[in-house]
Amino acid sequence: MPTSNSNRVGLIISNTDSIRVFLSGAATNTNLSDELRHKSSDLLSQSDVPYEPLRALWFASDPSTRPELNRLFSDTRFVFSSPKPREKSEELKARLKKLEEIAERKAYQELVKDITPNRDVAEPFSSYKDQLGFGLHVIVTMFTGYLVGYAAFRALFNHSPAMNAAGGILGLVGAMFVETFLFIIRSSNADADKTTSRKKPKFASSTIKKNQ
Template sequence: MDQPDPKNGAGLILSATEPIRSFLALASGDRHLSEELREIATDLRSKNTVPYRLLRALWTGSDPSTRPDLLGLCSGSDFVFTSPKPREKTEELKLRLLKLREIAERKEYAELVKDITPKKQVEEPFSSYKDQLGFGLHVGLTMFTGYLVGYASFRALFNRNPALSAAGGILGLVLAMLVETLLFIIKTSKDDQIQSSKSFTQSSASFTPTTKKNQ
C-alpha cells in the first residue's frame, strides 16, 4: 500500500477533536517519526482542522504499540468542507455586464421621464382624406393605363382577337397593380427608417449613460 505524502495536505479535512490533539501531542515527540512528520504534528496541534492525509501519515509512521486505533481516533470528528474560490470574470464577461448595465440604466431613465416627456407623434401613411383620395386616384389611373396598354398590345399581336385583347388588358391591369404595391412598400419602408433614425438620434442626445468603474 502506498504511503501518503506528508507534504500533501489536500483532500479530506477533519475537525480536530481531543483524541486527535492528544495523538498529535504524542506524535510530536515520537522518535519513530521523521523530523519532518514531528514538525507537522507540532504545527497541527494548534489548528482546528486536520487534513486526513497528514493524520494518516502520522498514524502510519508512529509506534504501533502506542498509537490508538485509527477508527477510534477519527470517531467524533466532522468533515470540514471548504468553499470554492470565486470565479474570476473574464474581460469579455466584464464588457457584456457593462453593456447590460447601460441598457438597464437607459430603461430606468425612460421609465422616470415617461410622464414628463411628450409622446412622439407617429406619422401614419394616408392619415388625411386628401392623401387617401390622391392615392386612390393615382392607383386607379395607373391600373386603367395598364389595362389600355395590355389591351392594345394583345390586340396588335393577335389580330384584333377580342378575348385575347381582354386578357391582355387584365394582365396589364394586374402588372400595374403589382408595380404600385411594390412602390408603396418601398416608400413605407424608407419612411420607417427615417423615423427610426430620428428617434434614435433624439434619444441618444437626451441621455448619456453613466459608466461605473468595476470595484
C-alpha cells in the first residue's frame, strides 16, 4: 500500500489492533523510560508505524508481559512510500516541446493536405541548370536553322553568296519563331498546371462542406 509521506525512512507497517494494544500498554508501563512511553503514545494515534521504534519498544518491554512477535505482527502489511517525481531538465523540456510542435505541425499538414494548394509545382527555368540548358538549346536551334536556310538557298540560287547568307538569316529567324512558339506552349502548360492545382483544393473544400 503506497503512501505519499516521503519523509519516513526504513520499514513501515500498518497499525493493527494487536499493535495498538501493545502500544497502549507500553504508554502506561512505568518500567519503560519516559522517552519510550511518549514514543508509544505518539505511535498509538498513527495509522502506520515505523518498524524500528516498535522493535525497540518490544525489546525494552518485559518478556513476561510483551506479546510474541508473530502475534504482534499478525495481519500487518507493509506500507511503501511513493517515490518523489523525477524532475525534467530544461533541455529535456525544450526538446519535448519541440517534438510536440513538430508532431502537431505534421498532424495539421496531414489534416489539410486535401484542401491546400500543391506547392510542389515546378516553376519553368527555376534553376540555373534549366536556364543554361534552354540557352544552349536556343543557340543550337538557331544555328541549325541558319545552316538549313543557307543550304536551301545555295541549292536554289546557284551558289550566290548574298542569297546564301539571306537564306541562312531567314532560317535563323524561322528557328527563332519556332523556339518562341515552343516556349509559349511550355509556359502555357505550366500555368495550366498551376491553375488546376489551385482550383482542386476549392473543389475539395466545397465537397467537404457539402458532406458536413
